[in-house]
Amino acid sequence: MTTTQMAPPPGGVRDGGTPAIAVRGLVKRYGGRAVLDGLDLEVRRGECFALLGPNGAGKTTTIEVLEGVRSRDGGDVTVLGEDPARGGRAWRARLGVVSQGEPAGQALSVRETLDHFAAYTATPRPTADLLAAVGLTEQAGSRVARLSGGQRRRLAVALGVQGRPDLVFLDEPTTGLDPVARRRFWELIGDLRDAGTTILLTTHYLDEAAELADRVGVVSGGRLVEVAPPAELGADLRRVVTVGWTEAGERRSVRTEAPAAVLRDLLATTPHEVPGLTVTRPGLEDVYLQLVGATPGGEPR
């Protein structure tokens, strides 16, 4: 993370360009209720993919199935060429998970924690490098119990990438962090992505997905409802422009895919200035809210 390298070509070059993650028709039920209901997902090698969705949409369950720690009720899943339900230790060695859980006891120092977990991998990064990469060199001697929330999260990243994984999972990595810690965390993930590591992260923050991800997948109702680069998310929805103005003291608005025509008519019927004229395109948040069904599509908000 100290050195920034060129990103590999999109799609990656290893394993003949097969995707890092391929999921078709993933189904998971809890007590008869389908949390995942035919989810399809493809993550290319070397890309940073964000699963975006509200709480309870099935993001965490998806990640857990991909990590091979939760069983599934249906669908085909391949992660780094293997079915996670049958992946052995050699397969697991290629995965990195940035876990929310405690590392190995609060009474251990940061350095002791990293040194300990180095024993679990055949390819550990040197502890000093990891400390520098996540900015914890000064806290190396501090016990985990004394770290701030942001520092703990950075230690979790260090542990997640300690074995030089090909694929890293981050489940809501910045939940509960203050804005400064969040920014620093983003830089860390950006470095990782730039080094060519495939990343799958879940988040319910739009700005986080926009900042980090090459592509964003929106999960709603147990399915992937949209996949696109952040700037192109909900392209159809974004074409709808709202033209608004004030007429006889009353606010009026028209939603249209042809704003120029609406404006021409408006200008033709209004001799002077059009009071309170606005032309707005939906932002990422508006698109997202429509996609997850938080606002009824097509209705002005």
Next chain:
Amino acid sequence: MTAVLTDRPAPPTTLRIALARIGLELRLFAREKQQVAFSFAYPVVMMVIFGSVLGGDERPGGIPFPQYFLAGIAATGIMLTSFQALGTAIAAERETGQLERLQLLGTPPVAYFAGKAGQVLVTTAAQLALLFPVAHFGFDVPLPADLGHWLTFGWVAALGALAGTVLGIAVSALPGSATSVATGISAFAIVLQFFSGVFFAPNETPGWMQQIAALFPLKWLNQGMRSALLPDRAGAVEVAGGWEHGRTVLVLVAWVIIGTVVCVRTFRWRRSEG
């Protein structure tokens, strides 16, 4: 950050991870003041208190109280450093997500258990090495009379610690929060001490209490300890009229097997499959 690896060596062996786990467990044990106080220092403190208060008393068979009590508190100590320490710690490790991390790292469960067993071995040995001199020099309790008695002490302690280890891992899977599991385990351990002849001689307790105690390992661990520490004539005042070594082995081995089966079937890295 270097780019992705093309060739990966095989993951570290189970033995290597097990050794790292043992080192970790011992380091953490030494730093957890509560654990040190409750399961490690408890027998020594109890020996000093009861030895000082009841030092002049005699148990059935003319055995000085401190000599009788050393057997019981040594057995209790083994139960605490194995059964109680593990049951409590594993439930907490599961709750805080430490076990989940081990699962994600592909840690062989055997390596994890080996770490726990290593911790039990070292802490139990250290505890007994502290307790015996306190009893011997502070309260004139004789040490095992000869090699034969030392050997008895050895196999009783080892079997007891092994049973405590597997049963501690087994009970950690009980439902409920880590705090409630810990409270349940210590309540059970305290009651079991009174039932199992740590404080009162078995023939001083009512029959129903003896029968309940006979179902659990502590009574047998305690009786085995008495056979190693008390003079042979004391065997005659045991409830069964002898030390019952055969039955002791049988019951402790049965518990080791039961505990192992329960561990294999119920051990979970996560709180629930959900």
